[in-house]
Amino acid sequence: MYSRSSLVNWIDIHSVDGSSMIQIGDSNQVTPETNVFAVQRERPIFEGNEFEDLSKFPIYSQQIPIPLITEAIEHITIHENPIIKVNSIQIIGVAASSVLHVGSTKTVRTEARIKNIRQFFTDPYDRNE
Numbered sequence: 001m002y003s004r005s006s007l008v009n010w011i012d013i014h015s016v017d018g019s020s021m022i023q024i025g026d027s028n029q030v031t032p033e034t035n036v037f038a039v040q041r042e043r044p045i046f047e048g049n050e051f052e053d054l055s056k057f058p059i060y061s062q063q064i065p066i067p068l069i070t071e072a073i074e075h076i077t078i079h080e081n082p083i084i085k086v087n088s089i090q091i092i093g094v095a096a097s098s099v100l101h102v103g104s105t106k107t108v109r110t111e112a113r114i115k116n117i118r119q120f121f122t123d124p125y126d127r128n129e
Contacts, residue, residue, distance in 0.1 A: 006084045006103040013100070015093040018112070022094065023101045030105055032097040035060060036114040042121045059115050 006025045016022060019034040037051045054060050086102055094100050096112040 004082050008086045010088040013091045017095040020094040020098045026103045027105045029107045031109045033111045034097045039117045041119045
């Protein structure tokens with residue numbers, strides 16, 4: 001991996017969440033991963049054991065398909081300047097295994113698995129209420 005210097009003059013990020021990362025400079029491997037289990041209820045009544053066994057939700061154990069590259073790829077990169085220069089970056093949020101990276105990297109692999117459960121005491125689609 002060719003190494004360069006990264007220079008960021010100004011950066012403004014309001015929120016970094018859930019296994020996300022900000023990387024200024026080179027890295028060899030970036031692998032953030034997030035598993036989220038969210039229960040939302042009409043009334044906040046919780047028993048405390050809502051997430052004891054996540055194995056019953058296939059979303060957490062299914063294999064994520066990785067696309068296979070079947071074409072021959074020829075790649076030539078000429079770095080005329082050994083410095084990556086960025087004037088400014090303004091971001092509202094980086095969330096759920098996202099990466100803001102200014103620099104060189106060899107491997108980036110991210111994963112986010114989110115299961116939302118919404119439970120209502122009344123039918124939210126009943127228009128007669």
